[in-house]
Amino acid sequence: MADPTTTTTATIPDPEGPAPEAARGPHRPARTRLGRTGQVLGRAFATVWANPKARVGLVILGLFVLMAVFAPLLAPYSPHDDSFARNEPGSAAHWLGTTGAGEDVLSQVIYGARVSLLVGFVAGGLSTVVAVVIGLSWGYLRGWGNDVVNFLVNLFLVMPGLPLMIIIAAYLQNGGLPMIILVVVITGWAWGARVLRSQTQSLRSRDFVTAAIFSGESSARVIFREILPNMTSMIAGSFFGAATSAVLAESGLSFLGLGDMATVSWGSMIFWAQNSMAILTGQWILLFAPGLCIALLATSMTLVNFGVDGLSNPRLREGTGR
Amino acid sequence: MRYALRKLGLLVLTLWAAVTLNFVIPRLMPGSPADAAIAKLAQNGPVTPSVQAAIEAQLGVPGGSIWDQYVTYLNNVIHLDFGVSYTFFPQQVSELVAGALPWTLIMVGAVTVVAFVLGTLIGIGAAWKRGTWMDSLPTVAGSFLSAFPYFWTALLIVFFLGYVLGWFPTSGAYSATAVPNLSWEFLGDVLYHAALPAVTILITSLGGWILGMRNTMINTLGDDYVTFAEANGLRGRTVAIRYAARNAILPNLTGFGMALGGVVGGSLLVEQVFAYPGVGYLLFNAVTNQDFPLMQALFLMITVSVLLANFLVEILYGVLDPRTRR
Numbered sequence: 001m002a003d004p005t006t007t008t009t010a011t012i013p014d015p016e017g018p019a020p021e022a023a024r025g026p027h028r029p030a031r032t033r034l035g036r037t038g039q040v041l042g043r044a045f046a047t048v049w050a051n052p053k054a055r056v057g058l059v060i061l062g063l064f065v066l067m068a069v070f071a072p073l074l075a076p077y078s079p080h081d082d083s084f085a086r087n088e089p090g091s092a093a094h095w096l097g098t099t100g101a102g103e104d105v106l107s108q109v110i111y112g113a114r115v116s117l118l119v120g121f122v123a124g125g126l127s128t129v130v131a132v133v134i135g136l137s138w139g140y141l142r143g144w145g146n147d148v149v150n151f152l153v154n155l156f157l158v159m160p161g162l163p164l165m166i167i168i169a170a171y172l173q174n175g176g177l178p179m180i181i182l183v184v185v186i187t188g189w190a191w192g193a194r195v196l197r198s199q200t201q202s203l204r205s206r207d208f209v210t211a212a213i214f215s216g217e218s219s220a221r222v223i224f225r226e227i228l229p230n231m232t233s234m235i236a237g238s239f240f241g242a243a244t245s246a247v248l249a250e251s252g253l254s255f256l257g258l259g260d261m262a263t264v265s266w267g268s269m270i271f272w273a274q275n276s277m278a279i280l281t282g283q284w285i286l287l288f289a290p291g292l293c294i295a296l297l298a299t300s301m302t303l304v305n306f307g308v309d310g311l312s313n314p315r316l317r318e319g320t321g322r
Numbered sequence: 323m324r325y326a327l328r329k330l331g332l333l334v335l336t337l338w339a340a341v342t343l344n345f346v347i348p349r350l351m352p353g354s355p356a357d358a359a360i361a362k363l364a365q366n367g368p369v370t371p372s373v374q375a376a377i378e379a380q381l382g383v384p385g386g387s388i389w390d391q392y393v394t395y396l397n398n399v400i401h402l403d404f405g406v407s408y409t410f411f412p413q414q415v416s417e418l419v420a421g422a423l424p425w426t427l428i429m430v431g432a433v434t435v436v437a438f439v440l441g442t443l444i445g446i447g448a449a450w451k452r453g454t455w456m457d458s459l460p461t462v463a464g465s466f467l468s469a470f471p472y473f474w475t476a477l478l479i480v481f482f483l484g485y486v487l488g489w490f491p492t493s494g495a496y497s498a499t500a501v502p503n504l505s506w507e508f509l510g511d512v513l514y515h516a517a518l519p520a521v522t523i524l525i526t527s528l529g530g531w532i533l534g535m536r537n538t539m540i541n542t543l544g545d546d547y548v549t550f551a552e553a554n555g556l557r558g559r560t561v562a563i564r565y566a567a568r569n570a571i572l573p574n575l576t577g578f579g580m581a582l583g584g585v586v587g588g589s590l591l592v593e594q595v596f597a598y599p600g601v602g603y604l605l606f607n608a609v610t611n612q613d614f615p616l617m618q619a620l621f622l623m624i625t626v627s628v629l630l631a632n633f634l635v636e637i638l639y640g641v642l643d644p645r646t647r648r
Contacts, residue, residue, distance in 0.1 A: 053462070154332075155339050158632050160584055162591075163605065163624050167617060170609040171348065248471055252591055255473050256606065270474065284481050291474030298469035306465075 044232060047307065054307025060300035064293075068113040075107035079264040087281055096285050099269075100276030108264045109289050115265035116297055119177065119250040123184040124243025130185065131192030131238055136223045136231075138193065139200025153197075156190035165249060169258040176260040180253055184246045192238035199234055203227050237308040244301040251294045266290035325640050333633040340625045344618055345395050349388075376405050404619035409611040415619045418604060423586070425495050426593070426600030429516045431585045433523045438578050440524075441531020442571065448532065449539035449570075450562045461536060464529030476522045476595035483518060490518045493597035519596045523589050527581075534577060539570040572643055576635055583631025586624055 048054045067074060077084075081103060088098040096105035138149045165183045172179045203209060204227070212226045228235075253259045254267025261268055273286035398404065404415035441464075448457040467475075484492035491497070496511045542548060543566050551561045590602035597603065601620060608616035 151332075151335065151339075155336055155343075158336070158580070158625075158628050159340070159343075160624050160628050163621055166590070166605065166609055167347065167621050170612065170617060244469070248469075251471050252473065255471070255591065256594065257610065267471075270477070274477070287474070287477050287481065291471060291477065294474065295466075295470045298471075299466050302465045302469050 044236065048304065049307070051307035053303045054305075057300040057303025057306070060296055061304060064113050064117060064297050064300070067110055068117045071111050071114055075104075075110040077104040077107045079103060079108045079111040081107075087276075087283060089283070090285065096289055097283060099272060099286065101272070105269075105286060105289065108269055109266070109293060111264050112266040112269060112290060112293065113297075115177070115263055116247050116250060116294065119181055119184070119265075120243040120247040120297070120301070123181040123188070123246035123250075124239055126181065127185045127188040127242045127246075128192060128235060128239040130189040131196055131242075132228070132235055134189070135193035135196030136200050136227060139197035140204050140223050140227065141219065153190045153193055156187070157194065159187070161187045161245075162249075162252065165253065166256065166258065169253055177263065180250050180259055181246075183253070184249045187249075188242050188245055192242060195238060196231060196234060199231055200227055203230060233308055237305055240301045240305045240308060244298050244305075247294065247298050247301070266294050326637055329633060329636050329640075333629060336629050337626060340629060341396070341399055341622065342392075344622050344625070345392060348614065348618070373406060399622070404622075405615040407608075407613055407616045409607060409613040409616065415616050418616060419601070419619060419623060422599055422601045422604040425598065426589075426602065427585060429520060429598070429600065430523065430589050431582070433520045434527070434581050434585055437524050437527045438531055438574075438581065441528045442535045442574065444528075445532045445535025446539055446562060446567045446570075448536045449543060449566075450558070452540065452543075457536070460532050464532040466529075467525055468527070468529030468533075470526055471591075472522070472526050472589065473591040473595055475526050476519070476592045479518055479522050480595060491515050492518070495599050516598075519589070519592050519598050522592050522596075531574070531577075534574050535567075535570065538573050539566055542566045542570040545569075572639065575639060575642070576632075579631045579635025579638075580628060583628035584624075586627035 049058065082099075082101045084094065084098045084102045084104060086098060086102045087100055088094055090097045094104050094106065096109065099105055099108070134149065134153070138146065138153075165187050168183050168186065169175075169179065172183075175182075200223075209222060209226055212222050217226070250259065250265065251267035251270075254261075254265050255271050255274075257271050259265065259268060261271070267290075269290040270287055273283070273290075402416055407413050407415050407418055410418055444460050444464075448460050451457055480492050483489050491514065495515050496508065497515075545566075548561060548566050551565045556565075586601060589600075590605060592598070593600045593602035594606045601624070605617065605620045605624075607613070608620060
């Protein structure tokens, strides 16, 4: 067990990875923190990219990000412009037709990417942060607090997610996007915390952690500077997992009419389409286009996770025999 | 035995926490749902003082200390008394729930079992034939299908099979003209109506079981005892089923137990699309009508059944895998 980093994750194949650095002392030329972070990220990206499924996911995800960023340039009209004829079928002026309120469907689909990505990344990111802080401290520290946290996490794990989300959303009606993000974070952090905790528990008995403790580092420093870098891939994995469920949760809540109905999101598009009986008028594209976008976005993040899973578990990597 | 007792203690504690959470959530939220609720109730006829008092007690309108409210609430929960529904006044909440429960239990329950069995079998095959089409086809299709939003799959199926082709009815649990009885004709009608929602749930939930089984199976396939069994010259199928799958299925049992517990909650989005009169649809109606007593009762029931299912799975797990009993 000379080198703790290679056995746990493949994100940091560098034998001079961050973990043993403190023990090595100052004679080693120090790289800047930013440079090293960039290098680690670059390597992680390359490893994920090497997985064909993950590559497809990264490409689709990238396209959606571009679509959201350049929405004003790409969309032919404003998504709120309702000056057009209602329930138009697709035409040269409106490729996907118009909604029951006379808005351009294509523009709404393009702008809808913003809400989904925003909720996905912000809610996914926040629940990952909560999961990391709780999961790592929970796995590392010992004491009576452990049982309390254990109980809380188990409670949130078994609590049925969608009903809880709906109940909270029903009480906080008209809370808008921050409400949706809050609801997703409340219901989504526990799973990641549990996974990260068990990994922390297996890391805390490693030599490099013992060395760090003996050199007098504080608990917080051991947790976040020594253990955390070794779990990059797991954290990335739980981020994409949380982001996927956040995207699906947002669309589900909006579809039920519990989100912010004034913002244009894929879920609320389907809500209005169903309310205006788009199926009966034959405008199936109104349901189809935003739903396909949700499905593609969620799939892309699931696919990226195939590559990330491979990082933390070499057995799941493509192309290796069992 | 100590293991079972510890789990039982934990169950009681979790149940108490869930019941308390159900008490706390409405009180943490801004605004008073009770005022809105009483106003709404008054439209249906005069509100008797006792009904008003019951609503206020349940929703936390200042009246008595918070401790008194809590004791009253706990007492009501134990007697399964959730008060009167606002939307379906003057029906009792418990009557409404009892009316919706069978539809959900039968339809969603059957589909959950089928999806688990089918998904696990496909997952075993995928892991065993790793790297062939038998692996890549189900994993890619499974992850794509499970990324579909439930309601979207449901809407597409309603549109194509219901409206365009007209093969299946698009809403309800039985025909409007049918009279519920125990004849074959009526049962056929019920099955006919359950087909589309069932297929939707099957399509969207199958992927998760396939992926879960495949991944744990790949892990067990790398274990020494599997290599040993293979080296002994046992048949491939024997090794896959009797050695690897038997151990790989354990973690998935937990998921299955949770899913079975979740059956009571119904499949909210799917039931909403198909207007299937189950628990999920009832919860949706309660939420859109701000029917707080109904909402709370449903949420409590859903949580408690998930907790109970989880408890049973853990006990079963302890029997199946002695390592967890420590």
